[in-house]
Amino acid sequence: MPAFTANIAFLFADRPFVERIDAARAAGFENVECHFPYDTPVETLKARLDGAGVRMTGLNTAPGDIRAGDWGLAGLIGREDDFEAGVRQAADYARALGTPMIHVMAGVVDEDARPQAYRTYVRNLRSAARAVAADGITLLLEPLNARDRPGYLVSRSDDIAELIGEIGEPNVRLLFDAYHVQIMEGDLIRRIERHAPVIGHVQIAAVPSRAEPDEGEVHFPAIFDALAANGYDGLIGLEYKPRGSTEEGLAWMDRLGVR
Numbered sequence: 001m002p003a004f005t006a007n008i009a010f011l012f013a014d015r016p017f018v019e020r021i022d023a024a025r026a027a028g029f030e031n032v033e034c035h036f037p038y039d040t041p042v043e044t045l046k047a048r049l050d051g052a053g054v055r056m057t058g059l060n061t062a063p064g065d066i067r068a069g070d071w072g073l074a075g076l077i078g079r080e081d082d083f084e085a086g087v088r089q090a091a092d093y094a095r096a097l098g099t100p101m102i103h104v105m106a107g108v109v110d111e112d113a114r115p116q117a118y119r120t121y122v123r124n125l126r127s128a129a130r131a132v133a134a135d136g137i138t139l140l141l142e143p144l145n146a147r148d149r150p151g152y153l154v155s156r157s158d159d160i161a162e163l164i165g166e167i168g169e170p171n172v173r174l175l176f177d178a179y180h181v182q183i184m185e186g187d188l189i190r191r192i193e194r195h196a197p198v199i200g201h202v203q204i205a206a207v208p209s210r211a212e213p214d215e216g217e218v219h220f221p222a223i224f225d226a227l228a229a230n231g232y233d234g235l236i237g238l239e240y241k242p243r244g245s246t247e248e249g250l251a252w253m254d255r256l257g258v259r
């Protein structure tokens with residue numbers, strides 16, 4: 001039976017951020033993950049997590065200036081200081097909360113700047129990985145589909161697997177979000193087989209709706225089986241946008257026989 005972590009950027013989103021932790025616990029989750037927790041002081045967050053008996057399993061580096069079009073900084077030429085500050089901030093939260101994974105966001109980059117951006121990305125990630133290795137933190141690289149996130153530097157799991165090889169640090173891994181991978185590349189089971197050695201985390205949502213994973217073009221029980229068959233024993237992040245209330249929507253787990 002797969003084990004899940006509730007992504008509280010999308011789930012329980014009808015209430016204030018910290019209240020989503022208690023809501024997740026009440027719905028049966030012992031693990032949550034999030035995107036950007038930085039508006040909440042880390043002490044407040046820790047108290048809330050400890051009080052609920054919930055672990056924060058993952059968080060993202062800050063996206064930068066969203067209004068100016070930023071969605072991550074790792075590949076942005078000339079923004080290396082901002083990138084480093086973002087990693088420091090994420091690592092401070094991760095250390096305080098006991099969070100083992102940080103999704104490091106790549107950034108939106110013009111077509112003609114890409115060759116240099118990839119070199120920046122590899123260099124930035126290598127030094128960030130070394131900076132957090134002693135804390136047992138894994139950095140996750142996630143391809144985001146080009147329909148939802150046009151211009152994002154990394155849109156394909158195949159490209160990320162290659163970049164991970166170039167970075168060459170053992171604590172840099174692929175975040176295999178089946179929603180994005182299905183949209184950009186498909187052939188999910190073969191990709192799980194091929195990338196299993198570098199998969200550090202998995203997220204799911206229906207395709208194309210991004211709703212509960214019981215509709216659309218992916219049969220998730222087969223994906224769970226493929227992950228298990230290829231040795232993946234980590235958590236699966238529920239990063240979908242509920243069709244209605246999160247709690248009612250969790251009935252998908254019964255329909256697919258995973259709780």
Ligand SMILES: O=C(O)[C@@H](O)C(=O)CO
Nearest residue numbers: 035060103142144177239
């Ligand atoms: O899939 C996503 O969009 C996320 O996992 C994320 O971290 C923000 O882009």
Ligand SMILES: [Mg+2]
Nearest residue numbers: 142177203239
């Ligand atoms: Mg994702």
